[in-house]
Amino acid sequence: MIYQGNAISVARGTKTGGDDIAMLTFDLKGESINKLSSAVVTELGDAVKAIQSESGLKGLVIGSAKDVFIVGADITEFHGLFDKGEEYLVEMNLKVHDIFNAIEDLPFPTVTAINGLALGGGCEVTLTTDFRVMGEKAKIGLPETKLGILPGWGGCVRLPRMIGADNAIEWIAGGTENRADAALKMGAVDAVVPNESLEDAALDILARAYSGELDYQARRDEKTGPLKLNPIEQMMAFETAKGYVKGKAGPHYPAPVEAIKVIQKGAGEERGRAQAIEAKAFAKLALSDIAFNLVGLFLNDQVVKKKASKYEKQARPVKQTAVLGAGIMGGGIAYQSASKGTPILMKDIKEEAVELGLKESRKLFAKQVERKKLTTEQMAEKLTLIRPTLSYGDFGHVDLVVEAVVENPKVKDAVLTEVEGLVGEETILTSNTSTISITRLAENLKRPENFCGMHFFNPVHRMPLVEVIRGEKTGDAAVAATVAYARAMGKTPIVVNDCPGFLVNRVLFPYFGGFSLLVEQGADFQRVDKIMEKFGWPMGPAYLLDVVGMDTAVHAGEVMAEGFPERMGQMGGDGSKSAIQVMYENERLGQKNDKGFYAYEEDKKGKPKKVSDDKAYELVKQVVKSEQEFSDEDIIARMMVPLCLETVRCLEDGIVETPAEADMALIYGIGSPPFRGGALRYIDAMGIGEFVKLADGLADELGPLYAPTDKLRKMAEAGERFYTTQAQS
Missing domain, CATH: 3.40.50.720 (NAD(P)-binding Rossmann-like Domain)
Structure with a gap:
C-alpha cells in the first residue's frame, strides 16, 4: 500500500497482476458517495506526494470504489469557506491547483476510470489525467455556474484546451450533466465501455501510452500551453458567446458570462497564469450575495430531499x-x-x-x-x-x-x-x-x-x-x-x-394584497409588473393574476379573508372592491378568456402573448382612491413585506417546519426569485432589525398586513437570524 487515508487509498498492482501501475481509489468512509471536502483534498495532496516518492511506476489509474466517481466539492462547507474572504479563497484554489498540477506532471501516463457521476471538482480531477475512460451510464459536467460561481480547480483552463473553447463554454455556462456518448463525441473522454470493463480499458490505454502508440506528452503540452486560437477566432468564439449567454442567463446570474471571460483572459496564457486568473474570478463570484443565496438554495433543497426520503422509507408501495x-x-x-x-x-x-x-x-x-x-x-x-x-x-x-x-x-x-x-x-x-x-x-x-x-x-x-x-x-x-x-x-x-391556503397560497395572497393597495393608491399596474420582474420574479403580480385566473383569485381571496380576517379581510384597503374583483365582475378572467389586466393574442407558437389593453386601465380607474408617487424601492417593499411576513407567520404557526422548506416551497411553487434565496433569506439579507423597521413604517399607513409579529420583534432585538450563516454584504 502506497497510501491509505479516510477517503483515498493508493496501491501498487491491478487485478490482472503486475505492480508497476498505481491505483488511486476514492472511497469516502461512512458515505454512499465520494465528495471533495477540504479534508479529502488534503488527503489527495498527501496521496500524490506518496506516488511521487514511489519508484518503478509506469502509470496511474484514478478510480472509485463507489457507484459514483466524485459528485463534486462538499457544498456544505461553502458558506464557511466564503466567509474567510477573497484572499483566503484565492490561496485555497491555488493550493488545489498545485495538487492537481502534480497529478498532471507525473513522470508517466495517467488515466481516470469514470463510473457514475463526475461533476464539478470531480470532473476537474478527471481533467488532470492524460486520458479518460467512461462507463456507459456515467455522466460528467461542471455545474458550478448554477451555484453562482465558476469552475475554480482548472475546469476553465483545461476543458477549453481539450474540447475547444466553444464546446467548453457550452458545458460550463450551461452547467450541464453530459452523458458518456456526448462526452466521447466531444473529445472529453477517450473511450466508453461497460462499467465492469473500466479498469481493463484504462490499463489498455496506459500500455499503449507507455509503448509510445499514444502520445501522452502531446496531450499535456496541449493542456498546459495557450489555447490554439488566433485573435479573430478568439473574438468570434468569446464575444458571440458572451452576448448569447448573457441574454439567456439574464441580469441576475452573472456566473456564466464571468466563466467565459475567464476562459478568454486565460486563452493566451500558459497553465499557471491561466489558473491564477481562474482562482481570482472564482473568489470574486463566491463573495457575491447571489452565490451565497444559490448555495443556500442547494443546501435547502438537500434538507427537503432528506425529509422526503425519511417519509419514503416508511411508505407502503x-x-x-x-x-x-x-x-x-x-x-x-x-x-x-x-x-x-x-x-x-x-x-x-x-x-x-x-x-x-x-x-x-x-x-x-x-x-x-x-x-x-x-x-x-x-x-x-x-x-x-x-x-x-x-x-x-x-x-x-x-x-x-x-x-x-x-x-x-x-x-x-x-x-x-x-x-x-x-x-x-x-x-x-x-x-x-x-x-x-x-x-x-x-x-x-x-x-x-x-x-x-x-x-x-x-x-x-x-x-x-x-x-x-x-x-x-x-x-x-x-x-x-x-x-x-x-x-x-x-x-x-x-x-x-392544514390552514386556509396551506403554505404557498396563504403566502401569495398577502403579496396580491400589497398589489391591490398599490393600485388603489394610483400605481400603474404595468409599472409594478416591470419592477417586480426586474426584481427577479418570472412575472409581475398583474400578469400572474391573469395566469392564475381572476375567478380562482377571487375564490381563494375569499377563503383567505374568512381564515385571516384581521390581515386579509380587507386587502382592497377599506373593504371596497379591489382591482381583482372589478376584473372578475367584468368577466375579465385573464388568460382563460384572453382578457384580464392585459389582453392576450396568440404568438407564432400558439402561446398566449400579453398586450396592453386600454379597457383594463378604464376599469382599474374605478378603484383608484388617491394618486401617489412611488419609487421602485417603495413598490418592492410594499409587495415583498406582506409576503415575507406571512412566511414568518407560517413558520411560527407550525404550518411549515423549517425555514428551508418555507423558502423552497415559494421558489418551486410560485417562482420566488432563486438568486434571492427565498422570503426568509431575503429578510436575513436585509437584517431582521432593518426589516422590522421597514414593516413598521408601512404598517402605520397600511394596517395589519404589514405588521411584524411579536416573535419577529424579539428576534430583531436579540440579533437572531433564520439561518445560521450570513451573506457577505
Missing part, C-alpha cells in the same frame, strides 16, 4: 393510482404519473372530460417526442399506463387516489365519501385542493387517517412542487405514501399542516 376528475388538471396528473412509470386510472362522469384529459396527456407526450426525449414507441408504451374510465370498476386495486374535481367543498365531499366506500381499507385518499381545509374535507370520511391533501401546481408537468397537507386526523402512513408517490412522479413534496 404505491403501484397503482387513480385520478378523479379528468380535464386539463386530471390529464396533467395522469401524464406525470405515467411518464414516470406509475399506472393510473383517470375517471370522470363525462365522456368529453375523459377525452379532454387524454388529449392533454397525448399532447404532453407528443412534445417529449418532438424534443427527442422519447421515441414514438416509448410514448405509446407510456400512454398505455393511463386507463380512462367512467366507472369505479377497478378501484378496489388502487393504492392511492388523487381527487381533482372542481374547487367546491360540497362536490369534493360527495366524491371523496363515494370513492372511500369503493376502495380498499388501506387505500390513501388525497385531494388536489388549493384552498379547502383538509380537516373539513375529512369530516364525513370513515377513515380520515387515510386522507391528506396533495396540492399540485399548474401546469403539473412544469411545476416541481407538491404540497402534502396534513389534516388534524391524517395519519403518518397517508403522508408517507403521498410523499413517496410525489417523488415517484419526479416532484418535490413538502409536508405542511
Whole structure:
C-alpha cells in the first residue's frame, strides 16, 4: 500500500497482476458517495506526494470504489469557506491547483476510470489525467455556474484546451450533466465501455501510452500551453458567446458570462497564469450575495430531499393510482404519473372530460417526442399506463387516489365519501385542493387517517412542487405514501399542516394584497409588473393574476379573508372592491378568456402573448382612491413585506417546519426569485432589525398586513437570524 487515508487509498498492482501501475481509489468512509471536502483534498495532496516518492511506476489509474466517481466539492462547507474572504479563497484554489498540477506532471501516463457521476471538482480531477475512460451510464459536467460561481480547480483552463473553447463554454455556462456518448463525441473522454470493463480499458490505454502508440506528452503540452486560437477566432468564439449567454442567463446570474471571460483572459496564457486568473474570478463570484443565496438554495433543497426520503422509507408501495376528475388538471396528473412509470386510472362522469384529459396527456407526450426525449414507441408504451374510465370498476386495486374535481367543498365531499366506500381499507385518499381545509374535507370520511391533501401546481408537468397537507386526523402512513408517490412522479413534496391556503397560497395572497393597495393608491399596474420582474420574479403580480385566473383569485381571496380576517379581510384597503374583483365582475378572467389586466393574442407558437389593453386601465380607474408617487424601492417593499411576513407567520404557526422548506416551497411553487434565496433569506439579507423597521413604517399607513409579529420583534432585538450563516454584504 502506497497510501491509505479516510477517503483515498493508493496501491501498487491491478487485478490482472503486475505492480508497476498505481491505483488511486476514492472511497469516502461512512458515505454512499465520494465528495471533495477540504479534508479529502488534503488527503489527495498527501496521496500524490506518496506516488511521487514511489519508484518503478509506469502509470496511474484514478478510480472509485463507489457507484459514483466524485459528485463534486462538499457544498456544505461553502458558506464557511466564503466567509474567510477573497484572499483566503484565492490561496485555497491555488493550493488545489498545485495538487492537481502534480497529478498532471507525473513522470508517466495517467488515466481516470469514470463510473457514475463526475461533476464539478470531480470532473476537474478527471481533467488532470492524460486520458479518460467512461462507463456507459456515467455522466460528467461542471455545474458550478448554477451555484453562482465558476469552475475554480482548472475546469476553465483545461476543458477549453481539450474540447475547444466553444464546446467548453457550452458545458460550463450551461452547467450541464453530459452523458458518456456526448462526452466521447466531444473529445472529453477517450473511450466508453461497460462499467465492469473500466479498469481493463484504462490499463489498455496506459500500455499503449507507455509503448509510445499514444502520445501522452502531446496531450499535456496541449493542456498546459495557450489555447490554439488566433485573435479573430478568439473574438468570434468569446464575444458571440458572451452576448448569447448573457441574454439567456439574464441580469441576475452573472456566473456564466464571468466563466467565459475567464476562459478568454486565460486563452493566451500558459497553465499557471491561466489558473491564477481562474482562482481570482472564482473568489470574486463566491463573495457575491447571489452565490451565497444559490448555495443556500442547494443546501435547502438537500434538507427537503432528506425529509422526503425519511417519509419514503416508511411508505407502503404505491403501484397503482387513480385520478378523479379528468380535464386539463386530471390529464396533467395522469401524464406525470405515467411518464414516470406509475399506472393510473383517470375517471370522470363525462365522456368529453375523459377525452379532454387524454388529449392533454397525448399532447404532453407528443412534445417529449418532438424534443427527442422519447421515441414514438416509448410514448405509446407510456400512454398505455393511463386507463380512462367512467366507472369505479377497478378501484378496489388502487393504492392511492388523487381527487381533482372542481374547487367546491360540497362536490369534493360527495366524491371523496363515494370513492372511500369503493376502495380498499388501506387505500390513501388525497385531494388536489388549493384552498379547502383538509380537516373539513375529512369530516364525513370513515377513515380520515387515510386522507391528506396533495396540492399540485399548474401546469403539473412544469411545476416541481407538491404540497402534502396534513389534516388534524391524517395519519403518518397517508403522508408517507403521498410523499413517496410525489417523488415517484419526479416532484418535490413538502409536508405542511392544514390552514386556509396551506403554505404557498396563504403566502401569495398577502403579496396580491400589497398589489391591490398599490393600485388603489394610483400605481400603474404595468409599472409594478416591470419592477417586480426586474426584481427577479418570472412575472409581475398583474400578469400572474391573469395566469392564475381572476375567478380562482377571487375564490381563494375569499377563503383567505374568512381564515385571516384581521390581515386579509380587507386587502382592497377599506373593504371596497379591489382591482381583482372589478376584473372578475367584468368577466375579465385573464388568460382563460384572453382578457384580464392585459389582453392576450396568440404568438407564432400558439402561446398566449400579453398586450396592453386600454379597457383594463378604464376599469382599474374605478378603484383608484388617491394618486401617489412611488419609487421602485417603495413598490418592492410594499409587495415583498406582506409576503415575507406571512412566511414568518407560517413558520411560527407550525404550518411549515423549517425555514428551508418555507423558502423552497415559494421558489418551486410560485417562482420566488432563486438568486434571492427565498422570503426568509431575503429578510436575513436585509437584517431582521432593518426589516422590522421597514414593516413598521408601512404598517402605520397600511394596517395589519404589514405588521411584524411579536416573535419577529424579539428576534430583531436579540440579533437572531433564520439561518445560521450570513451573506457577505
